[in-house]
Amino acid sequence: MSxxxxxxxxxxxxxxxxxxxTVPGSMTHAWLFTGPPGSGRSVAARTFxxxxxxxxxxxxxCGECSACRTVLAGSHPDVKVVDTEQTFIKVGEAxxxxxxxxxxxxxxxxxxxxxxxxxxxxxxxxxxxxxxLEEPPPRTVWLLCAPxxxxxxxxxxxxxxxxxLGTPPVEAVASLLIDRDGIDPSMAHYAARAAQSHVGxxxxxxxxxxxxxxxxxxxxxxxxxxxxxAALSAAADLVAEAGxxxxxxxxxxxxxxxKALLEQLGADPSARTQPPAVRSHLKRLxxxxxxxxxxxxxxxxxxxxxxxxxxYRDALLVATGSEVELVNASExxxxxxxxxxxxxxxxxAALETIGLARQRLIANGAPLLVLEAMMIGLxxxxxxxxxxxxxxx
Numbered sequence: 469m470s471x472x473x474x475x476x477x478x479x480x481x482x483x484x485x486x487x488x489x490t491v492p493g494s495m496t497h498a499w500l501f502t503g504p505p506g507s508g509r510s511v512a513a514r515t516f517x518x519x520x521x522x523x524x525x526x527x528x529x530c531g532e533c534s535a536c537r538t539v540l541a542g543s544h545p546d547v548k549v550v551d552t553e554q555t556f557i558k559v560g561e562a563x564x565x566x567x568x569x570x571x572x573x574x575x576x577x578x579x580x581x582x583x584x585x586x587x588x589x590x591x592x593x594x595x596x597x598x599x600x601l602e603e604p605p606p607r608t609v610w611l612l613c614a615p616x617x618x619x620x621x622x623x624x625x626x627x628x629x630x631x632x633l634g635t636p637p638v639e640a641v642a643s644l645l646i647d648r649d650g651i652d653p654s655m656a657h658y659a660a661r662a663a664q665s666h667v668g669x670x671x672x673x674x675x676x677x678x679x680x681x682x683x684x685x686x687x688x689x690x691x692x693x694x695x696x697x698a699a700l701s702a703a704a705d706l707v708a709e710a711g712x713x714x715x716x717x718x719x720x721x722x723x724x725x726x727k728a729l730l731e732q733l734g735a736d737p738s739a740r741t742q743p744p745a746v747r748s749h750l751k752r753l754x755x756x757x758x759x760x761x762x763x764x765x766x767x768x769x770x771x772x773x774x775x776x777x778x779x780y781r782d783a784l785l786v787a788t789g790s791e792v793e794l795v796n797a798s799e800x801x802x803x804x805x806x807x808x809x810x811x812x813x814x815x816x817a818a819l820e821t822i823g824l825a826r827q828r829l830i831a832n833g834a835p836l837l838v839l840e841a842m843m844i845g846l847x848x849x850x851x852x853x854x855x856x857x858x859x860x861x
Contacts, residue, residue, distance in 0.1 A: 469530045469531045469532075470529055470530065470531050471515045471518045471522075471530070471531040471536055471540065472485070472486070472507075472515060472519075472529055472713060473517060473531075474514075474515055474540075475512050476508055476513065476516050476636045476641060476667060477509060477512075477634075477636025477637050477640035477665075478507070478508060478633050478634070478636065478643070481512055481557065481631055482635055484631055484821050485512070485515065485516045485631075486519075486529070488516070489516075489519045489520055489522075489528045489529070490527075490528065491744065495609075496629045497604045497608065497609055497610065497627050498601050498604070498609070498610040498612070498627050498628040498629065499513075499516070499609070499610065499611050499612065499626055499628055499631060500586070500612045500613075500614065500617065500620070500626040500628035500630050500631065501513050501611065501612070501613045501614075501631050501632075501699075502613075502614055502615060502617055502619075502627070502630065502632050503615070503632060503633030503634065503635075504615065504633075504634075504635055505633070505666055505774075506636075506664065506666025506667055506668065506669060506670075507633040507634060507635055507636065507665075508633060508667060509613045509614075510551075510582075510584040510613050510632060511629070511667075512580050513527070513584070513611040513613050513642050514540060514549075514582065515538065516611060516756070517539050517547050517580045517582055517609075517611060518535070518536045518539040518540055519536075520532070520576070520609060520666055521536070521539050521544060521546065521547065521576035521577060521578060522535055522536050522579070522677075523535050523536075524694075529799075532710060533562045535576060539817075539821075544575070544576065545574050545575055545576075545845050546573045546574055546575055546576040546578065547576070547580040548568055548580065548581050548582065549580060549582045549583065549584065549585045549745050550565065550581075550583045551585070552585060556588050556590050556593075556594075556858060557583075557585070557586075557588045557590065557591055557593050557745070558593055559590065559593045559595075559596050559635075561592070561593065562589060562596040563596050564595035564664060565583075565597065565599035565600070566597055566599070567592070567594065568581065569581050569600050569604055569605070569608050569610070570600075570605060570608075570739050572605070572607065572737075573607055575617070577607065578607050578609050578610070579608045580608075580609050580611060580640065581607070581608070581611070582611040582613075583610075583611070583612050583613065585613065585614070586612035586613055586614045586619075586620060586624075586700050587614040587615060587619035587620065588700045590626055591621060594620065594623075594624050595603065595621075595623075597624065598623055598624065598627070600850055601624065601627040601628070603696065606702045610628070611861055612628060614664035614726065615746050625633045625666050626784065628765060635664070635665045636665045636667070637660050637665065638657070638659075638660045638663075638665055638793075639660075640671050641654040641660035641663070641665050641667055642657045642659075642660040642670075644654075644753070645659060645660065645668065645670060645671060645674050648672070648690055649671060649675070649754060650822075651674045651675070651680070655674050656660070656670075656674055658674075658798055659671070659673040659794060661793075661797065661798075662683060662775075662795060662796070662798075664774070664778065664795055664839060669771070682709070683775050684799075685774055686706075686776055686780070687779050687799060687802065688802065689702050689776060689797060690776070690779050690783075690800065690802075690806050690807075690818075690846065690858050691704050691805055691806060691846070691848070693843060693846050693847050694847070696844060697844035697845055698847075699844045699845065699846070700840055700844075702837035702839075702843045703836060703840040703842070704836065705771070706769060706772055706839055707835050707836045707839060708770070709763075709772075710765045710766075710769045710817070710835070711765055711767070712749060712766035714842065721792055726750065726802065729749060729750065730742075730746070733745075733746055733749060741750040751781075757784075761827050765835065766829055766835070769829065769835060769839070770826065770829065773822050773825060773826055776822060777797060777823075778795040778818055778823045779796055779802065779803065779806060780806070780810075780815050780819050780822070780836045781795065781808070782794040782795055782796050782797075782803045782806075783804075783806040783807040783810065783815055784812065784816065784819070786803055786804060786807040786814040787807040787810070787812050787815060795804070801833055802807050809848050809849055810848075811849075811851060813851065817845075820843060821842055821845040821846060821847075824840035824842070825838050825841070830842075833845045
C-alpha cells in the first residue's frame with residue numbers, strides 16, 4: 469500500500485509531495501508543514517521522508533520496500549525524527565541537529581531531519597539553525613512541522629517552502645478508521661465527528677471506552693456549572709485527571725529509562741547509592757521526565773478544553789439557527805439545553821473565556837488557578853433565556 473494513503477483528506481498536499489520527489493527541479497532543501505491539530509502535518513512529513521528514501525525511483529512511496537517501512541517505523545538511519553515531549557527545544561539540541569545535518573547519507577539518498585514540533589524551538593535555538601537551513605549539504609532535507617507559520621521566527625520560515633494542511637473531512641477520517649482499523653461504521657463516524665477530524669483522537673475514541681466516557685464527562689460539565697462551588701470542583705477534576713494520566717505514563721517511562729541509563733553507564737541498578745557522576749546523569753534524567761510530565765498534563769488539559777469548547781460552539785450554532793454540522797450531534801439534549809440557558813453573546817463570551825484559559829496555560833500559568841478562573845467565567849445564567857432555538861440536524 470502506498471505511503472500516501474496515510475495522508476488523509478489532503479489531496480493537494482499529496483500532489484505537492486509527489487511532484488517534489490518525481491519532477492526534476494521541484495525539490496528544495498527545507499520544508500515547513502503547517503495545519504491545525506489533527507490535520508496530519510507530521511504524518512505528511514514522515515510520508516515525504518519515506519518517499520524520498522523509497523527504493524522505487526520511478527514511483528517513489530511504494531510503502532513496501534525496506535526504506536519505506538523503516539522510515540515509517542522510525543528506524544531508518546538517515547532519517548532523524550525529533551518528537552520531543554518537552555515544552556521547549558533548547559539551543560543545545562538545535563546545535564546538535566545542525567551538526568547532524570552535515571553528515572552524508574549512509575544508506576538512503578537523503579539525510580532527512582524531521583522536527584515534528586518546530587514551534588517549540590526557543591528563539592535562540594531557531595537562530596542556531598539558520599546557517600544549517602540556508603546552506604545545507606546537497607543531500608540534506610529539513611522537514612519542519614508547526615501549527616502555523618507565525619509559530620516560527622520569520623528568518624526560519626523564510627528559508628522553507630510552505631505546505632499548508634487543512635482539517636480533513638469527517639468522512640475521510642471515518643473511512644480511514646473503517647478501512648485501516650476495522651472500526652464499525654457508526655462508531656467510526658461518531659469518533660471522527662467528536663474528534664473534529666483529529667485522526668489520532670478519533671482512533672482513541674473509537675477503540676477506548678474510557679476515552680469515550682471521559683469525553684462525555686467533559687461535555688456534560690457546562691450544565692453542571694451552577695455556582696462557584698461547582699465551578700471550582702470542575703476545575704479540580706480536570707487538573708486531577710490530567711495529572712493522574714501524566715504521572716502514570718511518566719512513572720512507566722521513568723523506570724525503564726532509569727534502568728537503561730544505569731546499564732549504559734555500567735552502574736549497578738540494585739545499589740542503594742550511586743557515584744556522583746552517575747547521580748548527575750540521573751538528575752538530568754529526572755529533570756527531563758518532569759518537564760515531559762508537565763507538557764503531557766498541559767496537552768491533556770488542552771484536549772479537554774477542545775471538547776468543552778465544542779459544546780459551546782454547537783450551542784451557538786443551534787441558538788442562531790445555523791445549518792452547519794454539529795460536533796456533538798449525538799447529544800442533542802445537552803446542546804439544546806445549553807443554547808436555551810445562554811444568550812448568544814454569552815455563548816461567544818464562553819468561547820472567549822476558554823480561549824483565554826488556553827493562552828494562560830501556554831504562558832505557563834498554574835493549571836488549577838487558570839481553570840478555576842475559566843470555570844467561574846462559565847457559570848450558568850440564573851434562568852433560561854426563553855428564546856426559540858434552531859433544530860438539531
